[in-house]
Amino acid sequence: MTKVEMTVNGKAVAADAEGRTLLSHFLREELKLTGTHVGCDTSQCGACVVHVNGEAVKSCTMFAQEAAGADVRTIEGMAESDGSLSVIQQAFQDHHGLQCGFCTPGMVMSTAALLSENAKPTETEVREYLEGNICRCTGYHNIVKAIMAASGQDVSDIAAE
Numbered sequence: 122m123t124k125v126e127m128t129v130n131g132k133a134v135a136a137d138a139e140g141r142t143l144l145s146h147f148l149r150e151e152l153k154l155t156g157t158h159v160g161c162d163t164s165q166c167g168a169c170v171v172h173v174n175g176e177a178v179k180s181c182t183m184f185a186q187e188a189a190g191a192d193v194r195t196i197e198g199m200a201e202s203d204g205s206l207s208v209i210q211q212a213f214q215d216h217h218g219l220q221c222g223f224c225t226p227g228m229v230m231s232t233a234a235l236l237s238e239n240a241k242p243t244e245t246e247v248r249e250y251l252e253g254n255i256c257r258c259t260g261y262h263n264i265v266k267a268i269m270a271a272s273g274q275d276v277s278d279i280a281a282e
C-alpha cells in the first residue's frame with residue numbers, strides 16, 4: 122500500500138492504494154465519490170470518465186498511483202459553486218439526455234472535455250466524440266441534442282426523438 126495524494130474537485134485528498142488499484146476504484150471506494158460509475162472495467166463504456174489535469178480519462182484505465190499529484194475533476198465537481206446545475210447538466214435535463222442516468226456522469230465529463238476543445242461542435246463531431254461513451258437507454262439522439270444546446274447552438278431543427 123502506498124499513500125496517494127491528489128487534488129479532487131479542488132480539495133487535497135490522500136488515501137492508501139495498492140499498485141493495482143484503479144483510479145475509478147480509488148475515487149469510489151476510498152474517497153466515496155460514487156458519481157463516477159463503473160459499467161465495464163474494460164475501457165469500453167465511458168461511465169467512468171473523469172478529468173485528469175484537464176483531459177478526459179476513463180478512470181478504469183488508469184491506476185490511482187498514476188494520478189498521484191494530479192488535478193482530478195469528477196461529476197461531483199461539475200455543479201456551479203452555488204449548487205445549481207452547470208450549463209451542461211441543465212441541458213441534459215432540459216433535452217431529456219438521460220433516462221436511467223447510469224451513463225450520465227461519463228457523458229457530462231466527456232461533454233465538458235469536448236466543449237473545452239471545440240466550443241461549437243457539429244452534430245457529426247459530437248457523435249464521433251461520444252464513440253467511447255455507451256448509453257443503453259436513450260438511443261443517443263437527445264444526448265447529442267443536449268450537447269448541441271449546451272454549446273449555445275440552436276437545436277430547434279433537430280427533431281425530438
Ligand code: FES
Nearest residue numbers: 160162166167181
Ligand atoms: S467502467 Fe471504465 S470504460 Fe467502462
Ligand code: FES
Nearest residue numbers: 220224256257258
Ligand atoms: S441513460 Fe441509461 S445508460 Fe444512458
